[in-house]
Amino acid sequence: MHASITAAYLARYRPLAAAADDPSTLLPLTGAQRRFLLTRRMRPHGRPDTVPLFFAFPRGTVDLGRLHRAAHALAARHPALRGRFTTVRGTPLLRLGEAAVAVSRVAVPPGGCADQAVREALLAWSADGPVLQLLLCDDPDGQRELLTLALDHAACDEQSLGLVTAGLTDTYARDGAAPTDGGAAGDGPANGSTTDSGAADDGTADGGLAAYRHTVELQLAAEEAAADPAARAHWATRLGALGTSAPVRPSSAPLPDGPPPPTGALAERLPAVGGAARGSVFPALLDAVTAAGHRLLGTGRTLAIGYPWGGRPPGAGPEVLGCFLNTLVHPGSSATDGLEALADAWWDDLEHAGTPFDEVVHAARSGGAHWSGGLDGMLTLEELSRRPPLVLGGVAGVETHPAGRPIGAPFAVAASNGADGLLVRLVWDRAHARDLDAEAGFEALLATLRHHLTATPA
Incomplete structure (x- = not known):
């Protein structure tokens, strides 16, 4: 065993x-x-x-x-x-x-x-x-x-x-x-x-x-229990198509030695998502990020889209500070069966959300994936109402999003849902994607997201 x-x-x-x-x-x-x-x-x-x-x-x-x-x-x-x-x-x-x-x-x-x-x-x-x-x-x-x-x-x-x-x-x-x-x-x-x-x-x-x-x-x-045969079989089937070809890099001169170039960034604020539509936000984002990734990286292969999930294990105190999330992987295919099928597959993934990332990589390889565990893109979704503001000297800081900071993947999408709307930000590593491709990817992301969110029944 x-x-x-x-x-x-x-x-x-x-x-x-x-x-x-x-x-x-x-x-x-x-x-x-x-x-x-x-x-x-x-x-x-x-x-x-x-x-x-x-x-x-x-x-x-x-x-x-x-x-x-x-x-x-x-x-x-x-x-x-x-x-x-x-x-x-x-x-x-x-x-x-x-x-x-x-x-x-x-x-x-x-x-x-x-x-x-x-x-x-x-x-x-x-x-x-x-x-x-x-x-x-x-x-x-x-x-x-x-x-x-x-x-x-x-x-x-x-x-x-x-x-x-x-x-x-x-x-x-x-x-x-x-x-x-x-x-x-x-x-x-x-x-x-x-x-x-x-x-x-x-x-x-x-x-x-x-x-x-x-x-x-x-x-x-919990991690040990979540690495059972059923979970490994699920991820072997789900991620077996990853890594079948190398990512396409931009046609530009080699990067000089030294610090990496500033990352590019684009942002758009959409209407806030509330009520029953909240349940469709994450699968809609997964589809939109996949569409953006294929435009941005210029490849038709299945992409490894990572996203953090989870929290404190059952029985843990809510005030413990640490790192208890897991990184789940969504196989972003250029061919889609629609949002409903994507959401069904995503819910199946959440049934095995506790399987540690290293176990998931091992399972994917056993399913035929030629995948090192590297991620093509990252997605995060934050409900701003859950994070208290930072107040110093009686003044609440206004959160900003400076461009240029390094990221841990060729591109990343961060969505923040608050009272003033759904802020969607795309950042990309200029060593992996050209600005024109990123701009086209962002347009594809917004078009896909608007389509799904406006089509969601109230």
């Missing part, structure tokens, strides 16, 4: 943890965390996947020293934020340490802009540094400052983003009466502070560690 990859991983982890000087400091990784670390190793310079949120505030709103203390206090309460990802004898682990965050002011060079300065700062992210970074940058062309809240994706998922924004809002407000360190709020960085100002007490930290460990154990047990 095929032993699950999760079971094999735990068989390696347990003796390593038991042999450690302090076994409580070595924690196992979820399937999603293992995937992100593997992807990191395969990239030049080991650059990790990051999840940045960008907020605009009126200039002078954010006190950098106060923000640093608030972020440090937040990190002290959450093991996922005070750990470091490491490898011991070939086995990836989370090693707990002291709370550390990176909070700094980013300077804009003469003639530059805030978006470009933040992009370069994110490209310089060190995989050995803190998993939570906050970057503050003044906009030289206006009266605003841009605050970037960025996390290593291996330490957070969508639910965690809400915990971070709510936690920073709360700790920043409670620190309001504390004296401000004028030097920390100035031009210099405040990285990796060891101060205990605002840190959680030992009881809170210990309670957070117990809850986190319990949630990770529940997640791993």
